[in-house]
Amino acid sequence: MAEFCSLDVVVPVYNEAQCIEAFADRLRTQLTALQIPYRILFVNDGSVDDTQAKLVKLTSGDAHFAAIELSRNFGHQAAITCGLEASTADWVITMDGDGEHPPEKIAEMIAKAKEGYDLILVQRQTGQDASFFKRATSDGFYRFIGQITSTPILPGVGDFRLMNRMVVDALVSMPEYHRFLRGMVSWLGFKSAIIPYVPAKRMGGKSKYSLKKMFRLAADAIYSFSLVPIIAALISGAIFLAAAVVVGIVGLVQGAMAWVWNASLVFLLLFCTGTILLAVGSVGMYSGKAFQQVKWRPIYVVRSRTNASFKKDETK
Numbered sequence: 001m002a003e004f005c006s007l008d009v010v011v012p013v014y015n016e017a018q019c020i021e022a023f024a025d026r027l028r029t030q031l032t033a034l035q036i037p038y039r040i041l042f043v044n045d046g047s048v049d050d051t052q053a054k055l056v057k058l059t060s061g062d063a064h065f066a067a068i069e070l071s072r073n074f075g076h077q078a079a080i081t082c083g084l085e086a087s088t089a090d091w092v093i094t095m096d097g098d099g100e101h102p103p104e105k106i107a108e109m110i111a112k113a114k115e116g117y118d119l120i121l122v123q124r125q126t127g128q129d130a131s132f133f134k135r136a137t138s139d140g141f142y143r144f145i146g147q148i149t150s151t152p153i154l155p156g157v158g159d160f161r162l163m164n165r166m167v168v169d170a171l172v173s174m175p176e177y178h179r180f181l182r183g184m185v186s187w188l189g190f191k192s193a194i195i196p197y198v199p200a201k202r203m204g205g206k207s208k209y210s211l212k213k214m215f216r217l218a219a220d221a222i223y224s225f226s227l228v229p230i231i232a233a234l235i236s237g238a239i240f241l242a243a244a245v246v247v248g249i250v251g252l253v254q255g256a257m258a259w260v261w262n263a264s265l266v267f268l269l270l271f272c273t274g275t276i277l278l279a280v281g282s283v284g285m286y287s288g289k290a291f292q293q294v295k296w297r298p299i300y301v302v303r304s305r306t307n308a309s310f311k312k313d314e315t316k
Contacts, residue, residue, distance in 0.1 A: 004110060005090045006037040010083030012076055013042055013097040017050040019203035023097050024058055024065065026203075030103040031064075034110065041066045041308060042097065043083045046073035059306040066307035074300040077179040080159060082300045085172050086308045093162045094181075099203035101160040108195055109162040118164050118190035124156035125196045151187045154194070158182060166190065177293045229282035236275045 009027065013020060024040065031038045044052050044067060055067040068082055080094050091113065095101040101122070109120045143155070159181055163171070167190050174184055 004036060004114060006088075007031070007034075007039075007091050007093065007110075008083075008087040008089035009038065009040045009093045009095065009106075010080060010087060011040065011042050011095060011097040012045055012079035012083065013047065013051055013055075014045040014073060014076075014079075015047045015049045015051060016097050017047070017054055019098060020051055020054050021058070022203050023099055026099070027103045028062070028064065030106055034107060037089075039064055039066055039089065039307075041068070041083050041086060043067075043079040044069040045076070045079040046070050056306065063307065067305065068302055068308050069304040071301040071303040076159070077181050078300045080181060081172065081179060082302070084168055086305075086310050087168060090165050091162060092165075092168050093160075095160045099201065100199045102197060102200045105160075105195070105197050106162075112193050112195055113162055113164070115193070116191070117193045119167050119185065119192040120162040121154070121157050121185075121192055121194045122160040122197050123154060123194050124158065125198050151183055153183050153186055157194070160197070161185065175293075177297070177299060178289055179299065229285070232282075236279070 009031070011023075011027075016023070020042075024042075027040060031040070042055050042058075042065070044055055052067075052069055055065075055069075059065045059067045066086075068086060070079065070082065074082075083094065084092060091110075093106060093109070095103075105122060109122065112120050163185075167185070167188065170188050170190075171181070171184060176184065
């Protein structure tokens, strides 16, 4: 049975002033009942509402709370990474602070971890209070990414998870600038278990994952874990080369039928141009992400912190 000595809960938040206090009370109630040392580490990802003021109030009144404020909005994955790097406990949970990840599942997650697992993944089941479009695009993405990568990324498994210190240390040691944590965690390959959950309703506000952010996360997943876009471009090139030969032969045999020749040329020209642009765009995406990676800019920048420190501070 795995030991469970201490627990950190990393909660990235962005403009959650409407529900942050209620969520904190709900989470604290569940953790207190477990009777283990715990800390709740909020990472404020550049909120522009009263989230930071409410976090300052929480941390000043209870030593179980800690808060890190980022200098701007760096994104959900960067905020989680920040929290993981500031965590010190033997086990770490990452979860959202809007109430959709129910704190009531934590006891079950810990019980499963005590069976000897390094990583507990929580998989969304039906019943999510989300639009049909969001559910359809999410399910379609997971099916697509599952076909184009060798890294198993399970549908419905997001960033609600429990990890032991080995997993956390391995995860933060990975130097990716464009981070798709659910893929990175799967790539590590530690002994894992899955428990189901039905998302609860948001405790306030609205989802911060806009369509633009969803596409950005999908692009990070595809271009970080698959070479399929490049392979597809090569295959398309071979197909269109063969098509060009066929059209040339048809044009010679049926030269009198000018309309057939002209239509074939127009089709081939448009199709080839589109394929070339897609291929160049894919190469550009890989090159652009590599360029951003080699600049070695930090994933996030901290503006302030309360009851939180980083291991890297000790080496300065």
